[in-house]
Amino acid sequence: QDWRSRTKVEIFQYVVLKWTLALLIGLGTGFVGFFNNLAVENIAGFKLLLSNNLMLEDKYYQAFAVYAGCNLVLAIAAAALCAYIAPAAAGSGIPEVKAYLNGVDAHAILAPSTLFVKIFGSIFGVSAGFVVGKEGPMVHTGACIASLLGQGGSHKYHLTWRWLRYFKNDRDRRDLITCGAAAGVAAAFRAPVGGVLFALEEAASWWRSALLWRTFFTTAVVAVVLRAFIEFCRGGNCGLFGKGGLIMFDVNSAMAVYSTPDLLAVIFLGIIGGIFGSLYNYFVDKVLRTYSIVNEKGPSIKILLVITISLLTSCCFYGLPWLSSCTHCPDYLKDQCPTIGRSGNYKNFQCQPRHYNDLASLFLNTNDDAIRYLFSSGTEKEFHLSTLLIFFVTMYCLGIITYGIAIPSGLFIPVILAGASYGRLVGTLLGSLSNLDVGLFALLGAASFLGGTMRMTVSLCVILLELTNDLLMLPLVMLVLLVSKSVADCFNKGVYDQIVTLKGLPYLETHAEPYMRHLVASDVVSGPLISFSGVEKVGNILHTLKMTKHNGFPVIDEPPFSAAPELYGLVLRSHLLVLLKGKKFTKQRVMTGSDILRTFNAFDFAKAGSGKGVKLEDLDIKEEEMEMYVDLHPITNTSPYTVVETMSLAKAAVLFRELGLRHLLVVPKTPGRPPIVGILTRHDFMPEHILGIHPHFGHHK
């Protein structure tokens, strides 16, 4: 199935197609990203305007009813989509994409229904005022789009294109999905370079230089698409989508110089941010474990949980601003304060004319706008200390309890919100001790929280720089990220790794575990070995396929086909199914040779999409055919990777991981024994499996 064996025309087709797909992924993700923003800005904007107008007429209870009611309806819509149509769409999606790119084909992660729910669920969820982001879902959306395009549409909806058959293999599919994930980040943050780095640092498990280039192309397309749409909207064609849409925070700190006390303040910020970040991970983990028990009880319970959180959020957002006192509008602002209409930092809320409520300005707004206000510079006096403290605590707690409910929910925005308010709080407290602007402090606080929870460095740094469009802050952002990541790494793992572990996805770590050095490959081989001979009875094959769930079987040549039993290769379940469906059986035990392949199209054996391909139930083998023979030689992979049974398990794990294998054959060291000892799969390298067989290594860990 290697493209090198194809003709020149086919290679050309392949290359053109691959670039076309990258282009399409970019266009698609860019479009979805824009549509998402447009919808959120309009829905949330309409909701906020409505309640705001009622507030202006002093109808406070009606305003709350409208606000909470809108939130509830939107929340129920999002939860219903998630609970009934595609449960896989709940949550961030980044852990799932990460696991997929590590080689885990989990069910329905990238199905069309997931895509649909992810897009609309995310729009409803964000509009409903939850403390969730649209960034994680965008990454998942990008990956889904890539997967759908790569599979040539969906069988189910009769949208297949035959000429996409080239991409039906693991590697091309992973490449496309990496591009999709990068495009998602690029669309969410308008950060093309950050998207590439994110795909590289967080998502992909294998990486090639050529992939870097293609990913870069995809994110460039996304950037161009977004820019075109924004140009289009500048003409006022997009309803309430004004300057507010598509986050791009202008911090614009003219202060590019900083002294030693500033650096110390930044390091302090990083340390505390790291501690808060790892605490965040700890709580998210606990809450997720609780929610997963609750969510198992059925879709209606899921929706009930969403309703509870939605009401709680509405109460907090509407109730807490009453605690804050009113501030007189600064004199230099004439018409902008208090804000009438959709955007602006100065919400009137319950205050007198010419006064504003700073807490309401943060709470009764979209999350993007709140971040923008927190990041704004030259506005030291705008927020009270108590306001920032209340906002920080609320966002921190709501962020923790919101993740895990049955709606698509990103983690970036909650963490940025909590981090930015924390940073601004510290900046205001330090006051005259530091020359840095409070807006810059907010940015650094957000960076410290992001570093503490997600444990990315380069990609986060670039994303933040692209968001704020100021390269001169680079060293400070770098410093704070390094400090907070180092601090947080002392306590626990990154939040995405935690979620992957929690979901039980068999994720292969880059490094082998220490105890693996004391084991050899044959120590972890489990279960009875099932193998076929080179020419096997149809009945045997069928029986084996029915009885086991293995995906690969060793093929062993026995006399009379070879002098002694010897390993011929490895045959895949899917290929066996295709072969059996072709019914090229013989009465005698003879080798038919590779001629029988002529009757198959070469692409019949290509890897089918999830839920596609020949199924065991599709086969219709008659009783007399069961006793016939079929030659497995033509469909066997004759060069499987093998290790000797005495190979150190750590080395075998490295081999498995680095080459991205699915099966690794273990062969005996000494002659005179059966030619194969066992077969290692992904599950055999999982700590749970190994420690199950060899529990005495458990306490070494």
Place this chain on the structure above:
Amino acid sequence: QDWRSRTKVEIFQYVVLKWTLALLIGLGTGFVGFFNNLAVENIAGFKLLLSNNLMLEDKYYQAFAVYAGCNLVLAIAAAALCAYIAPAAAGSGIPEVKAYLNGVDAHAILAPSTLFVKIFGSIFGVSAGFVVGKEGPMVHTGACIASLLGQGGSHKYHLTWRWLRYFKNDRDRRDLITCGAAAGVAAAFRAPVGGVLFALEEAASWWRSALLWRTFFTTAVVAVVLRAFIEFCRGGNCGLFGKGGLIMFDVNSAMAVYSTPDLLAVIFLGIIGGIFGSLYNYFVDKVLRTYSIVNEKGPSIKILLVITISLLTSCCFYGLPWLSSCTHCPDYLKDQCPTIGRSGNYKNFQCQPRHYNDLASLFLNTNDDAIRYLFSSGTEKEFHLSTLLIFFVTMYCLGIITYGIAIPSGLFIPVILAGASYGRLVGTLLGSLSNLDVGLFALLGAASFLGGTMRMTVSLCVILLELTNDLLMLPLVMLVLLVSKSVADCFNKGVYDQIVTLKGLPYLETHAEPYMRHLVASDVVSGPLISFSGVEKVGNILHTLKMTKHNGFPVIDEPPFSAAPELYGLVLRSHLLVLLKGKKFTKQRVMTGSDILRTFNAFDFAKAGSGKGVKLEDLDIKEEEMEMYVDLHPITNTSPYTVVETMSLAKAAVLFRELGLRHLLVVPKTPGRPPIVGILTRHDFMPEHILGIHPHFGHHK
């Protein structure tokens, strides 16, 4: 030698040391980068001032004599350093670093003498007015610093630190050198993120997420160091190092909007840039081949070549401005035109007062300043078309013939110079057709040339953005890079890959060649196989080590130690030498067991630096000891990676490359034969070797 087998204290020591080293590499490279700039600005500035002052007094011949004389002296100094002390320091250094990170331990690439010559040779070379950059040499310098620090100084100069013994293995060393290369780029361009991406995209062959983080830390340190020094120099403490030093071009195009004709113009620019870029590679290759013949004739010939090029360059730079007519200074510039003193765009040259010579402004300046003028915006009228054309042709040709002479010479600056003048030329020609600024056109032209020669994408894009400090140009730069790289890839390979091939370094490509699919592992095994038995006679070992240059030998257990001959493992030449030096021999053929290792320090077997470690000549084995036996079991690696002889060569090559192996054992498929068929090394996967054995695959290529 895995750190996991160490105690907790040792692991802690190791981690702290590794971060300390990253810090030191950052500090060292940052300091060298600054020193380099400072020296170049002062030396070149002094030279230019001197000749400029003579010009003002109308002493044209004396001015030329001073100018050409200074250039010549500096050029001879650089060439003498290169020719006599460290020939490995000539050229860019990036190909060598790239090959080293691919696993090629070429001689003297990272020796201390190379470092010394690279720093001073680069300073003299750049000051001498050659069309060379200091960027490539900075990368090499960073790598050298990293290597020296990692080796714990140099044995030769008695500067070893014992506690650096942890890093005496391939992997840690490669990690450090990757950090060094990234730090070099960061120091050269003040582009920390670009440095990380460069290390990732161009330099490193293996990459781990943890490495990303460490590299990022190193470049962040470099950025902070450079910023501190620049602050220091702002006080005027650095002589002629004024605003000019350390490139950071402010393009600052306020025009962030562009229309369809602009995009078409950019694509056109990219296509032509790609063609010129690949032509550049073609000519550089030809010139390098010629020069390598010339340079082989001895150091004095090398210096003669440098002198020729230096005189040619001086003549061009001083002579060509006479062709240009004088321009009247714009009225709005009062005192700045014509420029008196070191910096400023308006060189008086031979003109009347209140006139300036635009070609002299470009030629009689440092390369950095010339680039800054070309990138400057809002200056459409400043350069004549003929000026740009002359400058472009001169730079293109001089750049080609300068690379390859015996001085440290980077390729970035010549390519940027040629590209920027080309871009500005196109921009001026298009004139009113496009809204884009000519300064932006110059930047895009430079990007197109860089893409066409170096074939990097993401890292170049980020470096250019960090250089110009304007993120809004991202989509245009991306577009032009993609176009020019795609166009140039149709013609030939990237310039660094060409140089690697030209130098005959056995660089392993990521992909296996197509013809490898038709071969199996045993097809390329060459030469008689030399193996040891588990307990071997000292004389045999010594004789084998003397006769061959192999670095690894299979160890085979024979009766009476095992029932049948069986493969025990692989032993390294260096370990054998240490063992022989230890002289734990026995009279009888018995296994001594691992007790003998107690007499060795665990770090005796650690990989020594180049030119260090036990040598064959150091051994002093007496005649009677030759007949004694030594047990090889304790020092044998019992889990070498193996492939079956029928494994497809393409798959074996992937295994070899991905795992970064140095030896791959080939074992027989059928029992009853010797337990090992052969051993594959890096050289066995080189196309020349394979096509030498199987010439009929040559025309398939």
